[in-house]
Amino acid sequence: MSFNLKNNIKDFLCCSKCQIEFESGMTDSESLQEYSKLDVGFTDIGLQVWCRRHEINVCHIDFEGNELETDFRCLLEYSNN
Numbered sequence: 331m332s333f334n335l336k337n338n339i340k341d342f343l344c345c346s347k348c349q350i351e352f353e354s355g356m357t358d359s360e361s362l363q364e365y366s367k368l369d370v371g372f373t374d375i376g377l378q379v380w381c382r383r384h385e386i387n388v389c390h391i392d393f394e395g396n397e398l399e400t401d402f403r404c405l406l407e408y409s410n411n
């Protein structure tokens with residue numbers, strides 16, 4: 331049941347311009363994930379991923395009016411220290 335609350339990402343989204351900059355060695359970032367500055371949020375039609383660095387669309391998913399099942403819970407790990 332908590333499976334969906336773990337990191338299930340198989341294919342990371344990235345901005346193509348950020349990818350080009352990172353792969354050409356223009357940055358000091360250790361990974362493309364670190365270099366990326368992505369905003370993720372709901373829009374009138376669905377969900378959009380936006381590159382803050384380049385101010386361009388990375389991905390915009392159109393839900394086509396469907397109300398999709400969404401889980402906003404998060405798993406927190408507690409320690410007894």
Ligand SMILES: [Zn+2]
Pocket residue numbers: 345346347348349381382383384385
């Ligand atoms: Zn970018």
